[in-house]
Amino acid sequence: MRYIIIGAGAVGGTIGGRLYESGHEVVLIARGNHLKALRQDGLRLATPQGVQQLAVPAHGGPLEVELRRDDVLVLAVKTQHSEALLTEWAAQPVAGGGTAGELLPVLCAQNGVANERLALRRFRRVYGVCVWMPATHLEPGRVCALGSPLSGMLHLGRYPAGRDGTAERIAADLETARIGAPVSDSVMSWKYAKLLSNLGNALEALSGPIRGDLRTAVWQRARAEGEAVLAAAGIAYRSTAEQQAVRGDLVTAVPVEGEPRPGGSSWQSLARGTGDIEADHLNGEIVLLGRLHGVPTPLNEALQRLANDFARNGRAPGSLPEARLAALLEL
Template structure:
């Protein structure tokens, strides 16, 4: 199989680099300065077992590849706000032997949030969700770091909607298993992704107030997650428990310091540091807000965090522009 990584940033770059290191054929899809660096210098992937440079095919989109292959696996690793554009680029592309990518090829949504799979199913017949537990950082063009050890990450993989079995999923899981990942195949991957969504409610808070360093931030995080759990329960959505997640993770993905590589925060923090102008808060905290409105549950904490994160991205603010006290005051005004 050939893996086409659509969005070769922190998550996509790590998955692509590790698969390449395991001897799999990989294509990286990127843009701007990152694409230039990948073409000129290769992908530099820094991990606890070394500093690796992978010189892989790097393209700006499907047009550069021509007809896709029947054994291609598409790994969608862009932020959710970029999902629709990526799907439109790839779904209609012809595949050798007939038909299109949307009809024939598996698409893995290796992304935060729970909306990507639903968006993808409009254009792709074979959609697989991926619950991504993968500490990684992308702040500099061409450079991705991933400090997890002994495993680089855990990638729960499963068909969307639940109940099916894609013919390629076991082979994909085996390839990931040889590339420093564990890839469990749960019957309902979205149950794990909803649990991860609750964890990702921290992203906006970290982006707005900076890395967690005091009790005020932790209290706000607890409030956001408790609000999120109430909303998911009201919506009738099941999610994996903390005990289940601890049992799966154990000490298999411990974050380690990496010499020569920046240690960053979460994906939203990284978006502000890079000044991308967009952030995924509408699909993390905003997912809780949407479900809360649909099911009559107030969500002042997550609504405020989403609004502040979006404002930070639009105005170019760096992480830590607001204190936890200022955020709390804004939440109180929103109640």
């Protein structure tokens, strides 16, 4: 199998880099200065085991890659970028006849629960991936994977449910690359559990690390809204105890010298000044489900709105005033 990583940021760069260093064939897809750096110097992958400069082939899009029938597409961008990329890649021809959408598996290695539905409109073979991977991407050409002894845990399975030989083969490849990859018949139950955890992403991006009484109280209320919504919608998700039992001590964020762990994916979006953020598909997913099922979600709605405002206006991560944060508890 050849792995085409669409979005070589923190998660995609870690998956691609780890697979490449383990002897698997990998192609990275990136854009802008990140692509330029990857082409010029390769991927600089820093881990607790050391720093490597990996000469992974890098391209800017599907027109630069001749697709093969043994290719696996790994979508690792934020959800707000998924639809355009899925449309573009699905239409690409595969050597020997047919298109990517008809023939190739696509893995949605992303936060949120909307990507798989977007993919299934265009691809016949869609796999959900629940990503637990402490990693950062703040500078072009550089990714830091802090997880140890494994770089991450990727639960994967067919969407909407089930497993097959392809999932098992991909999982086996990932296991050779310091990435845990349990195959699940109900991968979305893992992804909905992760969605609840990700409701704190916007809070961290807005106000900094979630510690202390005030931030903890806001986080707990945001999660409580999420749990109430999923209960009303009849959506099953894995418990915190189940998640911890699988991960155990296998994925622990370990400081890497010269590579601080500043914040999660939404924090990093603000730090890089990307102009957008994934809150519409994290807190916004809870808001959407709340509206569909008659459950109020005022705090998640406020976090979604504030995160989008920060992204559009180039606000620095962690710069929400304490008084504004405290006011969220009065909603």
